[in-house]
Amino acid sequence: MYRASCARPWCFPLARQAARAIAQELAKLTLGEDAPMSFSIKPSGERGHWRERLAFASAGVVIGALIVVGTISASGFGLQSHTSCVRGPIVADENLWTPFALANSPYLGWTGWNASFSLIDAAGPANYTLTDGFLGRGNLSTGYFQTQNWSVSTQTNQSTMGPGRNQPCSAGFVAMISPPNFSSASDGPPLQGPGNTSNLGEPATFSPDGRPAAVFDNGFVSANQPQISTCGGPSKEVNFNSSSFDISISVNSTSGPLSIAISISSIERFTYFFPANDGTWLVDDLQENAGLRGPGLAFSWQPC
Numbered sequence: 001m002y003r004a005s006c007a008r009p010w011c012f013p014l015a016r017q018a019a020r021a022i023a024q025e026l027a028k029l030t031l032g033e034d035a036p037m038s039f040s041i042k043p044s045g046e047r048g049h050w051r052e053r054l055a056f057a058s059a060g061v062v063i064g065a066l067i068v069v070g071t072i073s074a075s076g077f078g079l080q081s082h083t084s085c086v087r088g089p090i091v092a093d094e095n096l097w098t099p100f101a102l103a104n105s106p107y108l109g110w111t112g113w114n115a116s117f118s119l120i121d122a123a124g125p126a127n128y129t130l131t132d133g134f135l136g137r138g139n140l141s142t143g144y145f146q147t148q149n150w151s152v153s154t155q156t157n158q159s160t161m162g163p164g165r166n167q168p169c170s171a172g173f174v175a176m177i178s179p180p181n182f183s184s185a186s187d188g189p190p191l192q193g194p195g196n197t198s199n200l201g202e203p204a205t206f207s208p209d210g211r212p213a214a215v216f217d218n219g220f221v222s223a224n225q226p227q228i229s230t231c232g233g234p235s236k237e238v239n240f241n242s243s244s245f246d247i248s249i250s251v252n253s254t255s256g257p258l259s260i261a262i263s264i265s266s267i268e269r270f271t272y273f274f275p276a277n278d279g280t281w282l283v284d285d286l287q288e289n290a291g292l293r294g295p296g297l298a299f300s301w302q303p304c
Contacts, residue, residue, distance in 0.1 A: 082164030087174060088154035092253040097184075097206055097213035099247065100266055101144040102294060104218060105135035106228075106281050107197045107301040109274045115144065117266035141191040141199060141218060145206050151178040152251050152258060175249060175260045184209070191218070198300035199284075214247040214262075217289055220298035223282040228274055231304035235276040238297075241269050242287055245295040261292065270296045279303050 101115035112134055135142060153176070155169045192202045202219030230236055244266060250259045274281060280302045286294025 080163075081159050081161050083157050083159055083166045083168045084164075085155050085167055085169035086158045088156060090151050090153050091173070091255065092152040092251040092258065093149060094152075094212060094249065094251040095147055095149045096249055097145050097186075097208075097211060098148045098150075098249075098264075099143045099145050099206065099214065099216050100264060101268055102141070102216060102218040102245065103135055103143065103268070103270065103296060104141045104199050104202075104220075104298050106272055106274055106299040107140065108278045109272065109281075111135040111273070112271040113268060113296075115266055115268040117264070140193065140196050141202050142188045143191065143206065143218070144188070145186045147184045147211065148177050150175050150249055150251065152253060152260065171260075173253075173258060173260055175251075175262055199298040200300055202298070212250075214249045215292070216245070216247050216294070217292040218286065218294045218296075218298065220282070220284045220300050221289070223284060223300070224288055225283040225285050225297075227280055227282050229280040229304075230274050230276050230278055231280060232277060236274045238272045238274075239270065240272065240296055241267070242295045243267050244293070245286070246289075246292040248292060263293075266295065268295045272297060272299075277304065 100117045101113075103111055103113045105111040152173055154172060155174050156172075157168050186206070186208060189206065189208065191206065192199065199218070199220035204215050204217060204219070205213040207213040228236055228238065244263050246261055246263055248259055248261050250257065252258075282300040282302070284298040284300075286296060286298055
């Protein structure tokens with residue numbers, strides 16, 4: 001009969017392996033390293049050396065607790081097993097007009113903007129940069145659109161024995177551009193033209209040829225930021241940046257119709273100009289939308 005000749009922690013390879021894995025993963029989380037995600041890239045901020053030391057100190061404390069308790073958490077780390085998200089078969093393919101940049105202009109004013117984005121698709125990243133966009137008084141909103149093929153796959157949770165980081169699925173389906181193939185593009189079409197004093201009621205889709213299109217939300221709903229007024233005063237200028245916005249696609253899958261929300265990674269920089277003594281503008285920060293987030297600001301004008 002086998003009898004252990006050592007009862008100390010370093011005699012157990014599994015304990016050493018688990019401790020090492022947990023220390024590394026906790027350090028990653030504390031230092032701000034993101035897990036890979038489809039369609040959304042969120043740059044990590046800079047971290048000081050004191051955060052790094054704190055990361056490893058915290059890891060040591062938690063390791064002891066986990067080894068003694070021996071539990072599996074739903075998110076974070078599993079000691080005995082861990083969960084990962086596994087992509088299944090493709091259940092739908094749809095070619096859709098898709099926005100990769102959107103912009104609004106204040107009535108009577110103008111907007112200067114540029115955007116850069118990457119398509120995260122099955123063949124790897126493709127980078128685009130749009131520069132020197134301009135919205136004058138005759139065009140209150142616009143964007144950059146491509147027809148792209150969206151493939152929708154199932155995804156399920158899979159449990160693997162051994163310590164590791166838990167990364168369960170956030171939804172039962174995932175959508176990706178696959179293969180990368182756009183036959184049409186439209187740069188700067190008018191979504192809302194002259195005669196509108198507000199971005200209220202702005203179109204939520206763009207399809208110049210009647211083909212199916214993704215849904216977005218770039219219009220004014222209600223003011224959620226301080227108003228901007230030039231009544232009796234000089235002109236004003238506001239700068240605003242964003243790194244992503246949301247769309248929704250509808251497809252017919254093998255199991256029925258599906259609607260999937262997707263975050264588009266697109267870095268946009270806006271400069272909004274409000275002319276002197278020309279009115280008051282209510283401001284809607286579209287990044288704070290309760291539903292689909294927009295990329296910038298939307299406006300509604302009131303006279304002085």
